Amino acid sequence: MIINGRAIASGRAEAEVLVLNEDFSFLGGVDTATGELRVGEGNISGRMFAFRRGKGSTVGSYTIFDLKTKNLAPAGIINATAETIVTTGAVIADIPLVDGIDIDALRSGDRAIIDGDSGTLELPDLELREVVSGIVRRGDDILLLRRSDEESHFPRMWGGASGLMEAGEGPEDAASRELLEETQIDARPTLIGRSFLIRGDGIIWKVHPVLFEADDEPTLNWEHCDYRWVSPADSAGMDTVPRLNEVLVRLGL
């Protein structure tokens, strides 16, 4: 699968990912004699080093260059958000850097290829599955559906009208189709939220939040056993599918 980020420092690198899911300072954060991390576990040398964002002293740029001259630098860097210190270090040390990547979706040990000129991250051993999560709003309430016992994923949990996007389908069409199948409500989306990634075993789910406005009561099919109209705040106390809250936030609910 390929994830599109932002090209920051040019070049191509292929290596095994080392994830540090926090902000990182190269000055003090790594042993410059060995490449071992002092915060977190692992050695960054030759790895695809993925962390959220650079922080700390501007001397960190020189630390990256210093590691490179000792052959201890990472092969490539993946950031959620690039900033000046790490970008400077990456460019002067010729290390490809791509940002705009959801670090949560990566695991240490993943094989990764980044292209710092096109801004892509390729994860050849992982499969991408794009799903829609449709939320119907009626006044101040939203419609939550309870998944039936027959569902293989997340039975008995509360969520939106959701399902896999089919080949050639966009989030709008997929969400409208799923909503009609699962509730008999015929509506078109009023808002498509920014997508996000959820990591599974061998799989990364790309979730597209979709909002509908409708007054109709749902008629359920086999996929769900119950429904409720609740306020977005009340959904927090329910047994929901993973990261439903993220869907609601991205729809402004």
Added chain:
Amino acid sequence: MNLSAAEQRILDGEEGEGARKALELVVALGKIYGAEDLVPITSAHLSGVSYKTIGDGGIVYLEHVSQGAKVRVPSTLNPSGMDSVRWREMGVSEEFAAKQLHIIDLYGSMGVETSCSCTPYLAGNVPRKGDHVAWAESSALSMVNSMVGARTNREGGPGALAAAIVGRTANYGLHLKENRSPTVVVEADIDGSLFSHSLLGQAVGSRIGNGIPYFRGIRPDWEEAKIMAAAMAASGAVAMFHVEDHTPESSEHSTEGLEVINIGDDELKDAHESLSVVEDVELIAFGCPHLSMREVREMAYYLEGKVKKSDVKVWFCTSRQVRDALPKEVATLERFGTVLADTCMVVTPVEGLYESSASDSAKACNYLPTLCSQKVRCDSFQTLMEVVM
């Protein structure tokens, strides 16, 4: 990003590997902040000079860069880790001195002016209003943004060097007029002393972070402005300020609807108490930012005929230009301490020499505890000099 034909040529390596690499860095930094293009600069001021701050990694980098690159615009250097001439008197080690002199030589080989000061705008590197420049050194860049009306972001050391090498920087942030508007009004009710301006900067910077304050109630001269700008950049990340009816761009922006904060004696007292934690000190240091000609003259005038009675060390930090220009005044100050050029109390290895120090500069008093492991006292020039007389 939109690059001109000339810029694309540099990026294609037609003007050498040094220029290509420098432009790559300028472009990469521009991408992070959404710059649409580059803008020509008229000067640069570079940080990353002190061996204490850049370390061996910095030396390796500069050795690499200096092989194939020269600066295209007038470029000056920030203070280094020692007085290039009087480092032995400061107690700096032979090893440190050798590495420090090597760093300065490397910059010199690229065509950078090698006197080291944080007040280049008082010593020949003076932009004009509207000029785009690439300056590092938080106090100096705030001064040229605010008091001159030149335009620069808060550049880092390598970014400013890269900009100097290609004569361009990325066009975003404070290079664009719409980002230079004030974000908060500060009603200042303070006495007109230099030290009050230092504390005012401390109080404002710690309240507004990286905002752009619009001051009412003060009319700072260059000396008052530089100590205030330095403090605001250290306690916050202020890169620009306006002073009503005083700074060159103050009339070009509206203050309508902005939050107003009031800073008076109580706020200055709080700022003072937050910085000043000890009474007795081993070192008293002035000149953060570097002392101007006028300050050196006024200090000499004040100290004329007085006698030092304590063994507390005193440093007066200034630029080489000022020290060379005022030999008589320097001789007066030397009866009380050492007049140092090219360096300052923050970037020199003070931690190996003293455990406690004092300054009238809120900027110095912010950094001395963290960068130099000092216990700090913050007070005015007169109050601190009375300690030694």
